[in-house]
Amino acid sequence: MSKKRSFSFRDRPIALLSSGHACVDVYQGAVAALVPFFVSERAYTYAAASGVVLAASLLSSVVQPLFGALTDRWAMPWLLPVSTLLAGAGIALSGLGDSYALTLVAVAVTGIGVAAYHPESARVARRASAGSHVAMGWFSLGGNLGFAAAPLLVSAVVATGGLRATPLLVLPAVLGAVLCAAALRTVRAPDGTAGTRTRSRTDGRDDWASFRRLTGAIMCRSVVFVGLSAFVSLHVRQRTGWGEPAGTVALFVLYAGGAVGTVAGGKLAGRYGRVTVVRWSYAVAVPAVAGIVLVPGPALYLFVALTSAALYVPFSLQVTLGQDYLPRRVGTASGVTLGLAVSVGGVASPLVGALADGTSLRVALAPLIALPALGWLLLRPLREPDAPGAPRVVSGAVPESAPDAPGTPREA
Template sequence: MQQDQQKERLLTKPLLLLTFGHLITDFGQGALPVLLPFLKTAFTLSYTQVGIIVLVQNLTSSVIQPIFGYLTDRVSLPWLIPASVLLAGIGLAIIGLMPSYYTLLIAVIIGGLGIACFHPQASKSTHLISSAATKGRSMGLFSVGGNLGLALGSIAMSVALNAPGVLTNTLYFIIPGLIMSFLLYSNLQYLSPQQPIVQPAAASHPAAVTRQPLNYSLLAILLGFIFIRSSIHTGLTTYIPMYYIDFLSGSPVYASYLLAVFLFAGVIGTYAGAALSDRFGRKTVIMGSILTTLPLISLFQYTSGFATLLILALTGLALISSFATTVVLAQEMMPGYVGMASGLTIGFSIGLGGIGATILGYIADHFGVPSVFTVLAALPLIGVALASFLPGKLFKR
């Protein structure tokens, strides 16, 4: 009994470390959308150039993640976790110090590489330290860390940009990266157990866990769904501040609060969706998420005041509720390739959403920022169609 309790405590410690590491790593992804209006003014950028900044971050932070996923499936690389947290912090810290648009892109690349290194190994570690019955909730808690980092990053950057020094205040963002990197390095031995915690039946038949054939068609459908969801998410995080500041001539501070409401609601949705998927099934949560998002985005432009905050909160809650669920579903579809599954779902397909941001930038330049939200409101229809082909039954595990 005492050994079991000790094991429970041991498992809680690495999960919390990984969750907070995820929070600090994703600070930059939440901070960048708040930075974009200031960078647009400082460097006299077009919306297309702003979209390229988002694309570069997504390409470096996400699209190359499967490469690191492939490596971590073959060799355990727990040291990547603290190293990547530090690298992500450095990239964010130097963004405001860059003298030109192209050096700014270099800073974005540095931070993006840190993010790309972190997710596959950290997701794999989360998978390994979780029992079969709690994988959804464990991945949900880990994902909450990332989404909370997005939300806190937006608020922290808003505070930094409204203090004396403005853009140069990004330098202070190196501090949480240094602290978290040290904590992770000090507890490295807890972050990557050699064997996953499995049910007795699976433990007695390890070949059944690693030799199941992959269904590439279903995997492609899942990645297509994540691409659509990511395009919507990236579009909203990029253009909510732009819409309020450039089109409505509103306050940058209030625009950052609107973004924070959207992202904080996503934090709640992440864990709620993961917990519900353990009970009602992965497909149920994924379909419910995208169906609920469909009418909410359409209402955004027609609201004001408290109604706008409510719509953004509900949109964040619904849209992000499938985040952890799609990661777990991919890991279940790719037994023996946990790192690759994480790299594809958290990385590659999400990163491709940056292409959507660039296209939306072109649309904003030629047709106006409001037209961006018209496009975003239509994308959930594609998501619904893709989700209908995913494996599993609705309301059944």
């Protein structure tokens, strides 16, 4: 295993990438943050509101691994600023007009932008971090902060100007595109040029069996997280009777707790190992989610915070685990662990909404308690992978990529 130097958030490439990641993930959080406003202003049912979350997640779930496979063959650093602007444009348009179909199309555009961003950004961050788990934690922290800022930003804009004020929400995308462009200028190959073809050095074989188990666990986490993101605001408003601000605070706590959890995950993994920390996180999530569903009153916020930490501690660790389980397919691993398996929860959210329409929101959230337990069972047989050596980039490419495979471009 290669020796890794220590990293801090003061490292300029990681700082820029993390800040750009925050601007992009504002738009993942914004979809769920807009749900209560769609319900109140447009009288959407729970099922219709969850359909908005599905629209943002479905295309993202499908196209994100495709972007990962593409970036295994070709460097596409230009995707970072372009996809950031695309994600912002979708949310900006989502509140315009009263057509449900056009709203779905708008948030679907956001989903595509988010999908295009994550595989390439994770590969660029891996190169900038030289494989450091702590540095990747800082990169993931940026996304978590973006999530946390989303309900506050959306509430400030939409509560004041209504859904027709959503075009103002494009501003983080503009800032994020500038930050991404600046980050790419700092993460260059040794000759200072950004190439178009990439290869990576690998020290091991792809472990698809372990990667499939990890993906299954991440999918369980995704359903829990997206389900709570879509409905915890409404749930807390019902359980406390404190109105819209109480729901906004609950969603903020769900996202903000991830900032602490992500940084803690990198530090805990350095002491106890990634797989051990990930397993314990899933175990803690079971009683934490149960508390959200079953406990009434102000104590709900404590369980929301605990759930947030339990779901976010393993977040960046799962990304680096996936990359180390598939050292020959880093882009694919990034696309799945950071994208497909995360966004797939949106596919299940309409089921939660439909069950809530037929019973109650509390009953509909109850099945989420079992999913972290299933994830823990999937993780039990996993072992810590041997991390591959530091990446070696060929042809001046920014990120690393898979080794030569049939059909992979080679240098002349």
